[in-house]
Amino acid sequence: MQNTPHLVSDVMTQTVAAVGREARFKEIVETMERWQVSALPVLAGEGRVIGVVSEADLLPKEEFRESAPDRLEQRRWLDDMRRAGALTAGELMTAPALTVRANATLSQAARTMARASVKRLPVVDGQGALQGIVSRADLLKVFLRSDEDLAEEVRYVVGELFTAPVRDLRVTVADGVVTLSGRVRDTSLIPVAARLVRAVEGVVDVEFDVTAPAAARARTPMAGPHR
Numbered sequence: 211m212q213n214t215p216h217l218v219s220d221v222m223t224q225t226v227a228a229v230g231r232e233a234r235f236k237e238i239v240e241t242m243e244r245w246q247v248s249a250l251p252v253l254a255g256e257g258r259v260i261g262v263v264s265e266a267d268l269l270p271k272e273e274f275r276e277s278a279p280d281r282l283e284q285r286r287w288l289d290d291m292r293r294a295g296a297l298t299a300g301e302l303m304t305a306p307a308l309t310v311r312a313n314a315t316l317s318q319a320a321r322t323m324a325r326a327s328v329k330r331l332p333v334v335d336g337q338g339a340l341q342g343i344v345s346r347a348d349l350l351k352v353f354l355r356s357d358e359d360l361a362e363e364v365r366y367v368v369g370e371l372f373t374a375p376v377r378d379l380r381v382t383v384a385d386g387v388v389t390l391s392g393r394v395r396d397t398s399l400i401p402v403a404a405r406l407v408r409a410v411e412g413v414v415d416v417e418f419d420v421t422a423p424a425a426a427r428a429r430t431p432m433a434g435p436h437r
Contacts, residue, residue: 219342233298259339379391
């Protein structure tokens with residue numbers, strides 16, 4: 211049973227295409243084409259990631275091929291114009307590189323990607339050396355967990371929360387959506403249960419169809435299904 215957060219190391223790709231600082235423009239394009247990727251880490255020294263070169267960094271050379279921009283456009287597109295004249299990865303790359311550690315959680319990696327609007331992150335060790343790459347698609351792999359696997363972990367989670375016997379609380383999972391049904395002694399814990407179950411990686415949503423025992427209902431009326 212998985213009851214700890216998945217880490218970047220669980221889903222990252224370890225075989226990574228990369229280029230050195232002195233890689234020429236055509237070599238970069240050929241490497242991207244051969245590996246079918248849209249960006250490459252740029253390495254220096256003992257495999258340390260110093261930047262990333264992407265298709266967006268290469269396109270200005272084609273953009274300014276037919277005509278030179280006027281003076282106003284030159285000011286606005288100064289960085290793109292610099293890249294249009296660049297020849298090596300060191301000149302083209304975006305630096306410093308946005309990276310993530312292998313022991314980061316998937317949610318941490320997802321937040322980093324979302325904030326920077328990037329599709330992938332180089333994974334580095336404590337010295338900045340390349341260990342792998344993690345993409346948006348990799349982060350979605352947790353949603354491939356089976357319903358049975360999710361149900362087992364959710365049962366553990368709710369069993370820890372509801373310390374009273376929970377034999378009357380049923381856990382079912384269909385396409386990643388968890389349903390808790392039956393009877394619970396303390397219905398005030400349901401919002402807490404919802405947060406804990408949604409935190410289980412691979413859970414799409416959680417629904418409740420629970421009631422309190424008769425004695426508890428006399429004290430705290432319980433409405434129908436809860437979400």
